[in-house]
Amino acid sequence: MLWSDPKNEPPEELRQTQAMMRRVGLVLALAMVLAMFVVGLH
Template identity: 85%
Template sequence: MLWSDPEDEPPKELRETQAMMRRVGLVLALAMVLAMFVLGLR
């Protein structure tokens, strides 16, 4: 337990990466919905 991280707390880089991936996923989902809407109007 001396040199290992606490189990419930991932490292800072991993948390930042997870947050970024969540944002990217959200943007991608919104883009897909928008594309479906635009294609549906034509």
């Protein structure tokens, strides 16, 4: 690696997409837990 090489960072769009996917995954996980809780009550 040369000191002049660019930093190995993903472009802005990719970072935004990754952040969105992380949020979607979190919401899906919470929805799954809530659904199991509701099904467990019946």
